[in-house]
Amino acid sequence: MALNHNPFIELLADCSLEDRDETPPPTNNESQDDEFVYYESGEPYYKWEVNSFNVAEFEERYGNRPIFTREFLRYIAKKKDDADSALQKDKSLTLFHTPRIEEPGHGDRFIIGEVRDSHHYDDDIVSVRYLSRVELHPEFQQLRRTSESVGLLREYNDDVDTEGDWLPVPFALQLVERDQSTYHADVNKMGEWRDHLQQMKKFWINSKACKDIGDAILGCPIPVQRIVCFGLGTLPFEAKDFNRVLEHLMVLQLAELLDETNKEKGSSISPVEVFLQDPAYQKKDRQLLQGLRQGVKFVEDPQGVLAIDQNTLVIGAFVPTAFPLMQIMADSFEEGQGPAAFLIDNIQRRCDEPGMYKSNDRLSPRAEHMVENYTKHSGVFSKEALRKELQEALVGHPRYWMESMGLWTRKKDEQAPAGKAAP
Template sequence: MFATTKSCESVEPAADVVSGVYKLAIEEGDDYKVHEDEYVTPEEIDPYDSDDSDAFGYCVDIATQELQHAYTPVYTRALLEDVKYWADRIRGEFSLASNKRVLDHVDASGLNKKTYKVWNRDDVNANTIQVEYLSRVEMHPDFQSRYGDHSEQIKTLRRYNKDHEQDCINTPYTFITFDRCFFNEHKNTAKMRTYWSTIQNTKRLWIASSARRQLVEAFLETAKTCPPITQVVCFGMGALNLKKNWYQSAIQYMAIFSIIQALDQYYHQADSSRPLIKLVLQDPNYETEDHEILRKLFNSNNDISFVSDPDGLLAIDAGTLVVTAYLPFQMPLVQIIADLISENPGQGPAAILCDIMEVNTEKRKYSFSERASPHVARHFTNHYEREEDRFEDHGLDDELMADVYGEDWVEKERMYWLNNMDLWVRKSGGIQEPHVQDQ
């Protein structure tokens, strides 16, 4: 499926890639970093920009596309293993001098069985690799011909394949390598103290909050019917940032830690020797200080790990609770999960906590701004139960809202992140473990 070329030919100048974390920089004396990437979420589409709204609202017939490819899953575990192999190979070359690097490019087959470059060594100073996946809409020829310039993935593939710019280049993924500037705030003792004292105050408010009690009660109730959870795998929960525009990632981690703690207590009532639930975190924006602070906050170094794409996806198994929130829809996470489910439904994740999405098995046409697809609708409907409105009435106390979102949270109409999330639980006849008594 893949081929590599070893070449001594000169490479083209590096493209000016600045979106996402491709080129992070910090001004001397800046107090904070902003890890926001330039990808667009559905909430950020400008309805007054006709070009923008047209691109993200344009619908293509994904149902017919799936039929044409005989409903074959795209993101199989074998494909993800190939992604990991090449990502590790490319990453391994970063430690070599530029004249010692032997990997020139990587090829992959598209849905049309044609072979295209999915990576080209065009930045000799690269120190970071990012995997970019294509959604079903992005792999559709109508979208590529009309609005391909609105997709970073498609633009990257066209840059790598200049002789095929008019093709529908429908490889499921591409790699981007770039020179990333790391902030290294973990070396600044004063800054780390500020992080820790700020987060500790939020933790104090969270522990005493009604929101925490509601969340614990909800998951203890879910645990009665949910297949046993052995690990929580999180995608894109965000790097820690003390600016209020981005600080909500802190409360998301508080919620995740509380879910794990509650489930550990629940399972230990039946089996005191049961291993603690492990936490796996994958986000391209993490830096060393995120690792250090979250390990300390989680208070269990042996049960928390930070992984790079696609290791988080490959970690998903039948005992996994998948958690994501506000992931840029250019990362088709639920589409990847649905493909993995199709290979062996009984080994799909135990539960999935993700953004609310429309799941309609009769729906044929989808836009770039939708997370689902026909195969997502089929597999989620057949193998999962959605706990409707599970978090609709959850909310943070005013003091905690102000701590997380800023004093002007009312004026800015900020909401508790769980209000926009759905919980999907795998249908299972597995062993149910006893419920923790209310305290």
């Protein structure tokens, strides 16, 4: 498979809680590139990043069918296993996807991944890239400059950067470097970090912020029995990024609160399961977090999305829009169903025109439709609700992460009983 760098590590380096300004300044006429739109803070922006595409019309044309159904996610998992196995046996393998009869592109065969025996490092792993609805749009794919996922598919299908044929393929597999860090082997530092996390946990438990989110989750109309998290990031071992510590403490404490409440009610429900997915996790994160709560499960694509059921609280903390979490989630449930709640940033659409979406939109028409069955929590999660010690630890950060998040809880469904098992 092409490209041997870890894009997720680059994304982490690029972590910012501030939104990009969506208003395009005037076009720079000096640019020779017809797809260049503007510069912002020295960064060039191209049409694929700022244009909007009629996704509603596109989805309608193909019968408004969900793409990332559970069946399709399991198919992706199987392709990933095949690539993993070739990698481990040091064999060459080309992986294909053949759209089914009802899907666009039926009759063609597309390459979605390549393992070359002599063309990878021993420590590489296979990662999944999903395409959002905008990235799948034929007009988006006609642009010369394009997103990483479409670029990867072009590379596999011998269409490097020309105005290409449409590649109606919703995913690709990519080899990326495995994390090589050895922080977990530093016994003294790990000890210091365990103590630090325990101390911060005490401050968190005794904060109003912890109580506020706990009350909101206990108040969900559909009870939460599982928490599935995406993109909470690697814990900052040397450099400081205290939001990531707070994100993990909040999740683990919510699980404890739900367990205690279940026990008080005399319920025989098993402990709340916590799934954590982030390709940036290191060995030290796994050890430290499992030390805070036993049984935390670390998963990789597509297992995280497959773990979401109707009693799940889903958390997506500034995941890149290149990972279309909301769109995948909406596809993976039957119409009218969805997880018990989700906590995510930036789900508002970037374009006012009906049906039009941009590449950095989290939602698609189908995902918007799913959100209609949810109520946005009206409470405010502000920095002031943190204890003084936690506020001090946040100094130097743009903002407290929860200030950028919205909590959406599923309305109780008259037809489907609450607590229905995972589809």
